[in-house]
Amino acid sequence: MARPHAVLAGGTDFYPARVGRAIEEDVLDIGAIPVLRGISSVSSGWRLGATTTWSDLLEADLPPLFDGLKQAAREVGGRQIQNAGTLAGNLCNASPAADGVPCLLALDAEIEIASSAATRRLPLDQFIIGVRHTALAPDELVVAIHIPKPAHEVRSAFLKLGARRYLVISIAMAAATLEVADGRITAARIAVGACSAVARRLPALEAALAGTRVDGHLGDRVDRAHLAPLTPIDDARGSAGYRSEAALVLLRRLLAGFAR
């Protein structure tokens, strides 16, 4: 492909960015490429093809590891958006408020990228590098999202805060994946979205949770200092201070929810 082109998957970010003007750029529509579609189980974990939609995910038979991602899928836009929008598109669009990102960070997702010449893999936190900015080169495509199989039994969850019930951009959201053995957390992966340019993992909180029991006190272990990686901003949807508080509340509720 010589000329720069725009990639089109589900179109749910592509078209809204082109309201009221002619679409004149070259477009590569990946919607109908069969190998990009679908969820498969592989020895190392799961492979979500790039054009897997939110609805495909919701309908797939998947272990509890995916519960959080499915909760996010249910909260993306409305049904129409879930039926068309893809997980990979959500990542490539790289919005700070993309609901898929904290979940996939908490799942340690890796992004498989291909160009006509080569393929490579990047961990998600190296793939999205800024507001609407990814590590993709102009001739590269995302082909799949890989989720590694965890070592232990896993639970995962997601919580989103928005100012209305459907079709709403998150003011803040939080995702957690807990690996559990004998009632204790062996590894925790926690991420918060819409409170920084790119959703962030919270290593200090993850460390604080390691080794603790999954009980009703889990939520109490969240400390304000754990939110240090976040850099929330003021915008029409909420103030920076409010976003921090909301992130704290969401995290506490998210973790408390695991005891239930």
Add this chain to the structure above:
Amino acid sequence: MKVAFVLNGAAATWTGPPVTRLAAALRDDLGLTGTKVGCDAGDCGACTVLLDGRQVCACLVAVGQVEGRAVETVEGLTGGDGTLARLQKSFLAHGAAQCGICTPGMLMAAEELLRQTARPGRGEVEDALGGVLCRCTGYTKIVDAVLAATEPAPMVTPVVAPGAGAAVGARLPRVDGHAKVTGGDVFGADGIPADALWIRVVRSPHARARFTLGDLGPLRRRLAAVLTAADVPFNGFGIYPEIKDQPVLADGIVRYRGEAVLALVGERATVLSIRDDEVPIAWTVEPPVTGIDAATAAEAPLVQADRPKNLLLDGGVRHGDAAAAFAGCAAVADGVFETAFVEHAYIEPEAGWAQRVGDRIEIHVSTQTPYMDRDEIANVMQLRPESVRIVPTACGGGFGGKLDLSVQPLVGIAAWLLKRPVACVYTRPESMAATTKRHPARISAKFGCDADGKLVACDVSASFDTGAYASWGPTVANRVPVHAMGPYAVPHVRTWGEAFFTNGPPAGAFRGFGVPQAAIAHEAMMDELADKLGIDRLEFRHRNALRAGDMTATGQVLAHSAGLAQCLDALRPHWRRAHEAAVAFNDKAGVRRRGVGIGCMWYGIGNTSMSNPSRIRVGLSPAGTLTLYNGAVDIGQGSNTILTQIAADALGLPAAQFALVQGDTDLTADAGKTSASRQTFVSGRAAEGAGKDLRQQILRLANAGSDAVLSLDGGKVMVRDGAEVRTIDLATTGALVGEGTFDPPTTPLDANGQGIPYATYAFAAQMAEVEVDIELGTVKVQRIVAAHDVGKAINPTLVEGQIEGGIAQGLGLALMEEFLPGRTENLHDYLIPTIGDVPLIECILIEDREPLGPSGAKGVGEPGLVPTAPAILGAVHHATGVRARRVPLLPHRLYEAIVSLKGTGA
């Protein structure tokens, strides 16, 4: 590229660029305009279709992606023989379609659900329809319609058409409803001729700037025309005859972001491909005047050079001596309340087209006011009014926003000059940036009462940001002082309203003309006084409610039909139950707190102290076609149906026998604007008169007494008078036309605001139950009970629809809607309530007859939304102790207020 697919069960092909939106391919090339476009961005769901059985937004699907797949649109729901599907029938019977612009999307979303789930619950219906916005209905009747369509056995009760004399009071389905549930209704963007040229308006990216135009020659060579201010014969329009302050195209200076500067006219693809930065405009940006404080500052730059102090207008009402009376009050409350710009967010953006017919111009447009459009276009184009014909299309929601000109002058001038049809359809961001808004208000209120809780004095000053141009600013500034004391008897009143120009978007008419803003203030004061005296909030209002025989602050004695006390009586049992439930819930300490609130309102029907006549005709042709010639535009609120019901009973023939001609200025008489809740009351009285007039003519021809019973069969009218039946052969008599007019009796207000501003008033009380998450500041409204005195419910289903839709808008006003120029110019960032945000609503209709109205009816178009925000905000206060001083009460604002309340230890 050639795309082959299955469309509504039949093979179809389409040829063109594969990246074309499916919505555009369906509408523009395949002729299926039932799929609507409200945003082209996935935000409204009006374009929802099924792709392989799954609902998707047709505006987000590349037509290349439907190759080999199955697409279903609303046109496919109707059976091959034209019979409606069960779901469509249910929508019709339940009044689930008002303006109908969202209906195709709603139907397709529901269709997907019903194929997957035979008997869904309410929650599943909400999940399935959550991606389709409706601005009219408040969703209540839509959910009811979907649920009813799934009930086993005679699910949809067949509607029995009411017979002669029984139409008024019946739940008649909309007379124009069939086209709304089949996708057949023709809205502003649906009937554009294939050979029409298109306009794209180039708009100001700056709130305040001067500009010069460079060489337009290169652009002109690519286009049919580039219109500038120089092409506009009279470059000023505005609602008031003496204030034509808004240019059709800006002339060297822009006063708000989104103001029209140039119109590019040409082939559609060409105008869309020209980017703004290809248009040679040299800007000199100036600091904008933003907000009331900036407009009233000592050295404030003027927004309009000939408007000193940026003042549009001020005035008030004085009755008794408020200042002195406060001294004797047992309790006094005061506060300052602020509201934001609010966007109408009708799902249909402005759209229309024009063609020159000889030396007349004909404009097909989505409008609320055909006759005002006609006169305004005549003035702008410097033609005689008779040379202008306005043909209203179906209107996909108006709420006041389609009372001002939008596309009309541009398509009119272009079609006139080029002698070709010319169309213009606003994009959603354009609609939001360019058109009017609800006035932001700052209201200072002070109320005092005696020890028994009887109101003694009130002093209210309301300042409004009227934006860059006057629009309906004077109407707002006049109406508010009359209503600002609330629906209460207050002996000593001083109220004041003033509107200031700023470099904000022009603030115009929006359901309630400033009264919803004022109600937030007066109802907060009622709560506070009641609390101070330890009187129940409902009982406090009951004690003070205006009743028949009371005098208002303008010195008007309300002779009849003041049903606020009855509304409150009807709410009382619900109020008690809700309080008990809230107390029980709050006893369990937790992060969620419940509260109950109440709001009351009154609303003068029709224009304030100004003539606003309606003329309606009913014709009976020689062939026996009975036609309502109705100049009142139905923007979804139901006037086509209501006026038919009224005329039918006045005439004495069944409503089902009426045909309808609506709005066309060549075919109907002037029935005024669809605004100020006036069509049922004013045009309704005219329709009643027209029906009676025709009846008289028939009775006279038959020499029959007034009790005679009429029936119409082909070209013959049978008149049964006692035992005798006489037949009138219309072929012999020729066409008969009955005519009725009505202009509500009012008097001007004097310098102290004394007089009779309105002939009648609507009253209402609403109660809200909310649950607040005190850690996150989010509010879930759980239930609203609305009691409205409507005089007489001509059609209870439509009345409820107005109330429910108003409540949804009131909820938006209270909790989420805030238009910020440049920031919330789409339905992604500007939030209106979705199906999941509107609570259960129970409507109670109080019928305190208004003798002037048709069958005793008043109006209900605007009242639905006025008490909602006060009720919700009162409930939030009850739950948390936080009194909202600024709306919308966004989660972060409520959260911050809860925190600071804790900080003060209150």
